[in-house]
Amino acid sequence: MIAAYLVLLIPLVGILYFALAGHREDTGKINVRFNGICLLATIWLAINVLNQGTIISSGRAFLIDPFNVYLIVLTAFVGFTTSIFSSPYMEHEKEIGKLSDNRLKLYHSMFQGFMLAMYLVLTTNNMGIMWVAMEGATLATVLLVSLYRTPESIEAAWKYFILCGVGIAQALFGTILLYYAAVQIGDGENALLWSVLYENADKLNPEILEIAFVFLLIGYGTKIGLVPLHNWLPDAHSEGPTPMSAVLSGLLLNDALYAVVRNKMLVDGATDSNMAGYLMMGFGMLSFLVAAILLHRQKDIKRLFSYSSIEHMGLMTFSFGIGGPLATFAALLHMTVHSLTKSAIFVTVGHAAQLAGTQRIDQIRGLIKTQPKIGWGLLIGTIAIAGFPPFGVFTSEFLVLLATMHSYPWLTLPLLLGIGIAFAGLFRHIQPMVYGDRPEGQNPITANLWPVTIHLALVLWLGLAIPGFLAHWFSQATLLISGSTPL
Amino acid sequence: MNIEQLDFYTQAILSMAALVGLTSFLMLGQGRLLRLIFVFAMQGFLLTLTTALAAYSLNNHHLYISAVLTLALKVILIPWMLRREVLKMNMHRDIEALNNKTAVMMGGASLMVFSYYVLHPVVQSSSVVMLNALAVSLSVMLLGMLLMISHRQAIAHVVGFMSIENGLFFAAIVATNGMPMVVELGVAFDVLVAAVLFGIFFLHIRTSIDSLDVDLLNKLHEVDK
Numbered sequence: 001m002i003a004a005y006l007v008l009l010i011p012l013v014g015i016l017y018f019a020l021a022g023h024r025e026d027t028g029k030i031n032v033r034f035n036g037i038c039l040l041a042t043i044w045l046a047i048n049v050l051n052q053g054t055i056i057s058s059g060r061a062f063l064i065d066p067f068n069v070y071l072i073v074l075t076a077f078v079g080f081t082t083s084i085f086s087s088p089y090m091e092h093e094k095e096i097g098k099l100s101d102n103r104l105k106l107y108h109s110m111f112q113g114f115m116l117a118m119y120l121v122l123t124t125n126n127m128g129i130m131w132v133a134m135e136g137a138t139l140a141t142v143l144l145v146s147l148y149r150t151p152e153s154i155e156a157a158w159k160y161f162i163l164c165g166v167g168i169a170q171a172l173f174g175t176i177l178l179y180y181a182a183v184q185i186g187d188g189e190n191a192l193l194w195s196v197l198y199e200n201a202d203k204l205n206p207e208i209l210e211i212a213f214v215f216l217l218i219g220y221g222t223k224i225g226l227v228p229l230h231n232w233l234p235d236a237h238s239e240g241p242t243p244m245s246a247v248l249s250g251l252l253l254n255d256a257l258y259a260v261v262r263n264k265m266l267v268d269g270a271t272d273s274n275m276a277g278y279l280m281m282g283f284g285m286l287s288f289l290v291a292a293i294l295l296h297r298q299k300d301i302k303r304l305f306s307y308s309s310i311e312h313m314g315l316m317t318f319s320f321g322i323g324g325p326l327a328t329f330a331a332l333l334h335m336t337v338h339s340l341t342k343s344a345i346f347v348t349v350g351h352a353a354q355l356a357g358t359q360r361i362d363q364i365r366g367l368i369k370t371q372p373k374i375g376w377g378l379l380i381g382t383i384a385i386a387g388f389p390p391f392g393v394f395t396s397e398f399l400v401l402l403a404t405m406h407s408y409p410w411l412t413l414p415l416l417l418g419i420g421i422a423f424a425g426l427f428r429h430i431q432p433m434v435y436g437d438r439p440e441g442q443n444p445i446t447a448n449l450w451p452v453t454i455h456l457a458l459v460l461w462l463g464l465a466i467p468g469f470l471a472h473w474f475s476q477a478t479l480l481i482s483g484s485t486p487l
Numbered sequence: 488m489n490i491e492q493l494d495f496y497t498q499a500i501l502s503m504a505a506l507v508g509l510t511s512f513l514m515l516g517q518g519r520l521l522r523l524i525f526v527f528a529m530q531g532f533l534l535t536l537t538t539a540l541a542a543y544s545l546n547n548h549h550l551y552i553s554a555v556l557t558l559a560l561k562v563i564l565i566p567w568m569l570r571r572e573v574l575k576m577n578m579h580r581d582i583e584a585l586n587n588k589t590a591v592m593m594g595g596a597s598l599m600v601f602s603y604y605v606l607h608p609v610v611q612s613s614s615v616v617m618l619n620a621l622a623v624s625l626s627v628m629l630l631g632m633l634l635m636i637s638h639r640q641a642i643a644h645v646v647g648f649m650s651i652e653n654g655l656f657f658a659a660i661v662a663t664n665g666m667p668m669v670v671e672l673g674v675a676f677d678v679l680v681a682a683v684l685f686g687i688f689f690l691h692i693r694t695s696i697d698s699l700d701v702d703l704l705n706k707l708h709e710v711d712k
Contacts, residue, residue: 128669128673129669132670132676132677139681142684143684151696151706154692155706158704159707161684162644162648165681172674173625173655176662177621178661179659179663183664189668190667192670207608207609208608210608235707238707239707249538295710297710349700463564
């Protein structure tokens with residue numbers, strides 16, 4: 001349990017350190033160290049869970065089970081590699097005069113604040129605290145979206161703040177309804193603990209829980225980026241600094257989906273109908289298709305990939321909605337590979353944009369000729385996210401298709417269509433960017449592509465063979481969510 | 488069941504629900520920012536009274552803390568901050584011309600009916616009072632959203648946002664006698680941080696577009712134009 005407390009304590013110290021300590025030249029490197037230590041703590045935690053199974057802290061405030069433990073490690077890992085990327089990237093932004101020292105201080109402090117909120121969402125056992133932490137994640141990142149203080153970034157941040165704030169308020173109403181249903185069966189102060197709710201799920205009033213789930217899905221769904229609540233997402237991703245886009249896409253969206261799935265487990269326990277599943281399938285499919293089509297009409301490279309995130313989050317939501325063991329397993333795997341691939345892509349996109357001096361797709365040209373590393377990184381990343389074998393995204397998408405064919409055969413058609421449309425949408429933009437001649441005056445920059453290499457190698461590994469302990473967690477989590485194992 | 492047969496606490500809660508709902512409608516049709524802020528503070532005060540009443544009747548001490556937090560945040564700090572902003576921007580004489588005032592008010596009324604309709608299944612499992620309280624909270628939330636849609640000033644948006652929080656808070660107090668203490672403190676902390684961030688944003692928006700009219704924030708589009 002000490003490991004879990006450490007995971008929360010380290011970013012907390014980080015916030016205070018960056019906020020209070022005076023100016024230093026190497027804040028970026030210190031940020032890497034904070035995230036590195038935190039990654040070690042999460043690995044320690046993961047080993048504990050592997051040996052002992054589910055851990056509940058003494059006051060029942062924290063709960064670590066196979067479902068959230070791998071997300072915690074993933075969060076720490078993506079946070080760590082993103083901070084490695086962020087250190088020279090932000091230094092470069094400072095050199096070209098886009099940022100001042102004070103803003104950099106704010107950036108690092110809020111980076112840690114965001115990590116803290118993410119860990120809290122994942123580790124807490126209390127549905128109310130989960131909401132508080134989710135809102136905290138918005139509050140921590142909203143000033144980072146407007147970090148450059150351009151009119152566009154302020155607009156994006158305002159939209160993000162208002163839309164996510166109002167959206168997440170719906171989730172609080174859902175949580176209040178959940179609590180209302182829970183106090184009717186007793187246990188006052190502890191009634192919002194997930195472990196208590198889960199044990200007594202069959203006694204909860206199904207009508208109230210169904211209404212509550214609608215609000216919870218809309219609330220957390222705003223953060224997942226489900227259509228039609230997605231408007232904030234491309235804006236926030238494109239106007240904020242790139243490391244922020246990487247963690248938003250790789251972590252925040254996942255954690256919001258995690259919150260929805262936790263709530264779905266309660267609703268499924270209370271009701272006999274598959275109402276929660278159908279809602280998730282509907283919203284997921286809609287997001288998937290709309291985002292795939294919108295991919296074609298983007299002019300900003302970061303907006304392009306944020307629509308790709310919406311598309312993949314839609315697919316995961318859809319897959320969790322189907323709800324069988326195979327679909328759940330596929331969704332869990334897809335969460336992992338998408339988050340690794342997407343953060344790697346945002347890292348390369350950040351470098352590509354610095355190289356070309358713009359984020360406009362029609363002005364980024366000849367990446368491979370200028371700096372092969374960046375060009376190939378972007379190309380391979382895009383191949384991976386589009387779902388080509390042998391990368392992990394292929395495996396998970398294939399499993400989603402299999403599960404769909406099994407349960408709702410006629411839905412395979414729109415799925416395949418969507419995957420095709422998205423593939424075309426990505427490649428029509430990527431191909432001219434990576435190939436082609438090098439524009440006048442475009443020179444290589446200092447870029448650290450280690451995070452990209454490691455992420456893509458992991459995705460490749462997951463596509464070829466899932467390591468034993470991970471498969472064990474996935475099937476444990478599948479058992480927890482869907483009631484049986486896929487293997 | 489006749490209202491006279493209910494106990495004093497229930498009757499008081501029902502009147503409070505009615506008053507809180509009324510303040511939401513008052514805000515909806517309000518074109519002057521200072522009055523809007525005043526009505527918002529009134530709504531906060533009604534919430535404080537409700538919380539204190541609940542704390543007294545149910546002998547639940549942690550609700551007193553919630554009442555004090557509400558008083559400090561929703562009645563004093565946030566209205567004060569907004570008021571200062573309005574005076575600084577010299578907007579206190581402006582009257583915002585609302586398009587379709589009638590349609591907005593009718594829309595508000597239908598949202599209230601809709602809230603009752605949505606929460607109707609709950610009535611089978613609990614008293615009529617709960618239904619009223621929850622439905623009023625939900626409609627306060629929805630009216631807050633409508634307020635944000637129909638007004639163009641960033642200040643009105645913040646009032647709408649905070650009034651959504653008020654609706655949630657009312658639901659938590661009346662339906663469940665307050666959330667667990669740790670959750671309530673967390674929510675209050677979030678509201679406080681949100682209020683501070685709004686203050687920072689006013690500054691940024693003002694320096695960026697020299698106005699607080701959010702209709703001017705229109706540079707980003709879903710697809711290229």
